[in-house]
Amino acid sequence: MNTVGSPRYAPEWLALREDADARARAEQLLGPLEGFLAEAAASGGPLTVQDLGCGTGSMGRWLASRLNGPQRWFMYDRDPTLLENIAARMPRESADGGRLEVVPQQRDITRLTADDLAGTSLVTASALLDLLTADEVEALAAACAQAGCAVLLALSVEGRVEIDPHDPLDEEFTAAFNAHQRRTDGGRRLLGPDAVEAATAAFERNGATVHTRSTPWQLGPADRALTAQWLLGWVAAACAQEPSLEAASEEYLRRRLDACDAGALRAVVHHRDLLALPGGPAGNVPA
Numbered sequence: 001m002n003t004v005g006s007p008r009y010a011p012e013w014l015a016l017r018e019d020a021d022a023r024a025r026a027e028q029l030l031g032p033l034e035g036f037l038a039e040a041a042a043s044g045g046p047l048t049v050q051d052l053g054c055g056t057g058s059m060g061r062w063l064a065s066r067l068n069g070p071q072r073w074f075m076y077d078r079d080p081t082l083l084e085n086i087a088a089r090m091p092r093e094s095a096d097g098g099r100l101e102v103v104p105q106q107r108d109i110t111r112l113t114a115d116d117l118a119g120t121s122l123v124t125a126s127a128l129l130d131l132l133t134a135d136e137v138e139a140l141a142a143a144c145a146q147a148g149c150a151v152l153l154a155l156s157v158e159g160r161v162e163i164d165p166h167d168p169l170d171e172e173f174t175a176a177f178n179a180h181q182r183r184t185d186g187g188r189r190l191l192g193p194d195a196v197e198a199a200t201a202a203f204e205r206n207g208a209t210v211h212t213r214s215t216p217w218q219l220g221p222a223d224r225a226l227t228a229q230w231l232l233g234w235v236a237a238a239c240a241q242e243p244s245l246e247a248a249s250e251e252y253l254r255r256r257l258d259a260c261d262a263g264a265l266r267a268v269v270h271h272r273d274l275l276a277l278p279g280g281p282a283g284n285v286p287a
Contacts (some may be wrong), residue, residue, distance in 0.1 A: 018061075024215040026213035027066075027214055029275040032211065032277060037068075038068070041069050045070075047069055047071045048126070049072070049122045050073075051125065054077050055077060056089065069096065070094065074100045074235065078108065083104040111237075121150065122149060123150070124234060126154040127155045132195065133188050138202045141205070147208055155273065160174075162267065163266075164257070169248060181237075183241065207279065211277075212274045217271065
């Protein structure tokens with residue numbers, strides 16, 4: 001969620017989206033991942049997990065209790081306030097009762113090397129991949145390949161949004177938002193909606209077997225607060241990229257937020273999860 005050079009994310013926003021994130025993540029990818037980790041654990045000692053751009057730890061809270069065995073989580077973020085008390089917010093044990101250890105670290109995750117990942121069983125991240133550049137993804141894939149670890153990258157944006165009821169301006173805001181996601185930020189050209197395709201190619205070039213699964217947010221009347229905040233941020237990013245949309249944005253938002261408040265708005269925000277496993281095919285992943 002947070003790399004050096006990326007914007008700081010408010011804990012309130014991360015808390016608001018955590019339930020939708022948890023509902024969306026691809027549980028189908030855990031079978032092949034557990035198979036790989038079981039072999040890694042056979043050598044003894046805890047699984048070592050590196051959580052990149054961990055935010056408040058939502059990925060760890062979702063994943064740690066779904067994996068077996070003792071685990072040591074290194075949780076990286078650029079924002080020290082997000083790392084405060086993160087260990088207390090993590091599960092206390094794994095799926096089979098194994099002990100969890102949490103090590104928070106403030107650092108630039110775009111500079112991780114194979115040496116940094118030595119002994120790592122799994123590298124994971126949520127809502128991070130689309131904030132990276134092509135070179136950063138290539139470097140991450142190469143480092144993970146050299147370290148021989150699995151990689152699970154969740155909730156990367158795909159650039160597709162479906163809002164019901166439809167509005168004639170939906171496509172314009174979507175196109176502007178996607179261009180904003182692909183912007184150059186501090187000299188870094190972000191991948192945005194192209195991230196999963198670029199990462200798949202990068203990991204495959206480095207000898208990994210890659211599985212991906214669609215993981216959309218399905219937002220309805222029960223998600224009014226999240227939907228409203230997502231709409232505000234989505235429109236703001238679109239207008240920042242395409243100032244000509246400013247004139248229409250106020251009325252567009254009024255219509256959308258009124259419908260949201262009335263429980264009459266639904267949105268599907270498309271994401272994709274990616275699992276990369278070292279070596280050859282590791283079995284089929286259920287659809």
